[in-house]
Amino acid sequence: MTTSIKSEYDIIVIGSGLAGMTAANVLARSKHRVLLLEKHYKLGGLATWFHRSGGHVFDISLHGFPVGMIKSCRRYWNAKIADRIVVLPRIKFDNPQFSITTTFNRDDFTRLLVSRFQIPEDRVREFFDCARGMSHLDNAAMTAKELFDRFFPGRGDVVRLLMEPITYANGSTLEDPALTYGIVFSNFMSKGVYTFQGGTDLFVRLMREELTTNGVDIAVNAGVQKINVGNGCVHSVVLNEREIRTKAVLSNANLKGTIFSLVGKEHFSGDFIDEAESVRLNNSSTQVYIAIKPGKTLDEEVCGDLLFSSTAPAFRTDLLLSRNITSRTYSFYYPRTRPGTDRYYVVASTNANYDDWAGLSKTEYEQSKRDLIDDTLNALQKYVPNIREIAEYTEAATPVTFEHYTGHWGGASFGTKFEGLAVSRKLSQQIAGLYHAGSVGIIMSGWLGAVNYGVIVANDVDAWMLGNS
Ligand SMILES: Cc1cc2nc3c(=O)[nH]c(=O)nc-3n(C[C@H](O)[C@H](O)[C@H](O)COP(=O)(O)OP(=O)(O)OC[C@H]3O[C@@H](n4cnc5c(N)ncnc54)[C@H](O)[C@@H]3O)c2cc1C
Numbered sequence: 001m002t003t004s005i006k007s008e009y010d011i012i013v014i015g016s017g018l019a020g021m022t023a024a025n026v027l028a029r030s031k032h033r034v035l036l037l038e039k040h041y042k043l044g045g046l047a048t049w050f051h052r053s054g055g056h057v058f059d060i061s062l063h064g065f066p067v068g069m070i071k072s073c074r075r076y077w078n079a080k081i082a083d084r085i086v087v088l089p090r091i092k093f094d095n096p097q098f099s100i101t102t103t104f105n106r107d108d109f110t111r112l113l114v115s116r117f118q119i120p121e122d123r124v125r126e127f128f129d130c131a132r133g134m135s136h137l138d139n140a141a142m143t144a145k146e147l148f149d150r151f152f153p154g155r156g157d158v159v160r161l162l163m164e165p166i167t168y169a170n171g172s173t174l175e176d177p178a179l180t181y182g183i184v185f186s187n188f189m190s191k192g193v194y195t196f197q198g199g200t201d202l203f204v205r206l207m208r209e210e211l212t213t214n215g216v217d218i219a220v221n222a223g224v225q226k227i228n229v230g231n232g233c234v235h236s237v238v239l240n241e242r243e244i245r246t247k248a249v250l251s252n253a254n255l256k257g258t259i260f261s262l263v264g265k266e267h268f269s270g271d272f273i274d275e276a277e278s279v280r281l282n283n284s285s286t287q288v289y290i291a292i293k294p295g296k297t298l299d300e301e302v303c304g305d306l307l308f309s310s311t312a313p314a315f316r317t318d319l320l321l322s323r324n325i326t327s328r329t330y331s332f333y334y335p336r337t338r339p340g341t342d343r344y345y346v347v348a349s350t351n352a353n354y355d356d357w358a359g360l361s362k363t364e365y366e367q368s369k370r371d372l373i374d375d376t377l378n379a380l381q382k383y384v385p386n387i388r389e390i391a392e393y394t395e396a397a398t399p400v401t402f403e404h405y406t407g408h409w410g411g412a413s414f415g416t417k418f419e420g421l422a423v424s425r426k427l428s429q430q431i432a433g434l435y436h437a438g439s440v441g442i443i444m445s446g447w448l449g450a451v452n453y454g455v456i457v458a459n460d461v462d463a464w465m466l467g468n469s
Contacts, residue, residue, distance in 0.1 A: 011034050092307040132186040285397075438453070
């Protein structure tokens with residue numbers, strides 16, 4: 001699986017998340033000599049999956065992304081990947097304020113907001129146009145809360161409909177910039193929620209094939225210990241005590257980990273380090289994976305594809321993160337997710353705080369995971385009454401699990417908050433040849449955000465390489 005590593009490359013990409021792999025692919029297509037190093041034993045980063053006995057395969061982050069993924073995959077990967085991206089037709093909400101099924105696009109949300117929530121059609125149109133037209137110039141300071149207060153004052157139910165899925169999708173809150181909410185929300189609203197048919201394992205396998213075809217050298221089980229810098233330039237990375245020379249490094253590892261662990265703060269200016277230290281990490285997640293016994297099924301009409309379920313009386317970000325779980329997002333996987341199989345799965349996800357899990361003793365941690373599974377099965381009975389009879393296998397992941405597999409500080413599911421983007425973009429001004437691409441902020445995280453950010457940074461590296469050749 002691992003190619004033999006040469007002593008020198010044009011570019012070394014550290015980390016094979018979607019941003020890292022996409023950047024590697026774009027740079028290899030531009031005929032640069034690229035090495036992709038991944039510390040885990042498989043590629044994909046958080047775009048990953050795992051197998052369990054009984055033939056079960058669980059997807060971790062394949063719950064949904066905007067339609068833009070088709071265009072990005074066709075352009076920066078290939079048609080084989082893009083052609084497998086399909087819409088998820090049934091998105092459901094169930095909470096004390098409303099229970100609805102929607103195709104999660106502008107037409108259907110307009111219908112719901114007007115007929116169900118009694119909002120005048122003009123107001124709905126103005127809101128959508130405002131969200132879609134947001135730009136850095138005129139909306140930089142407004143928060144998502146201020147945006148909602150402007151269009152739907154006093155309407156907590158409407159805010160919940162508009163915000164809850166986006167909070168789930170990237171950990172954003174009402175206090176985050178409205179601009180970032182507007183972009184992500186509008187991306188989803190253009191055509192709904194999409195998935196990859198065939199599962200994450202096939203998605204990443206097709207990417208790996210493309211990388212290999214384009215000449216990228218790939219090594220897994222290859223955790224980089226150090227990025228070496230001298231005279232203000234990157235010159236090599238250290239992998240298992242071996243030094244590999246390079247003109248540029250593109251790190252897909254956690255932004256803070258890249259600056260403080262892989263490079264070292266002594267190589268940056270004081271102002272830059274102050275700014276980097278103030279970057280907040282995004283929240284983490286818990287997940288419960290449930291495999292249904294072969295031969296047993298789930299009711300698509302009742303469950304839908306994605307179900308945002310909550311028992312909280314109103315939408316509050318702190319409640320979404322609390323250990324005392326009131327909100328769960330269920331992804332229901334039917335045989336059509338992986339054509340050729342007859343298996344059904346449920347993955348229940350919640351946003352979570354790392355600190356609630358990291359400080360536990362081993363015994364407390366294991367017990368908390370069992371409680372999480374048990375509570376999830378109880379909650380799921382509302383939609384799948386016989387879940388305890390038909391569940392064949394269950395397992396839980398916590399913020400500690402995500403930290404373990406990706407090295408993300410705090411097990412962050414979506415990298416850093418919005419301010420991380422500016423720091424990520426400034427790296428190459430601090431150290432020539434040093435770049436970062438990966439989840440920073442709301443726009444640059446999630447499957448589509450990570451792919452697109454990988455492209456943007458690959459283009460920066462390409463331009464810099466041309467200027468320095
Ligand atoms: C539970 C969960 C559910 C999610 N659901 C969705 C969803 O439904 N839709 C969606 O769009 N997004 C979802 N996401 C988010 C999405 O998966 C991520 O934003 C995206 O995959 C991140 O890509 P990335 O390029 O930032 O890198 P990451 O996936 O974070 O990968 C970084 C890689 O770098 C590697 N690495 C780190 N340090 C080193 C080192 N020193 N040497 C070598 N390698 C290193 C890591 O091992 C990892 O493979 C979800 C995330 C989580 C956690």
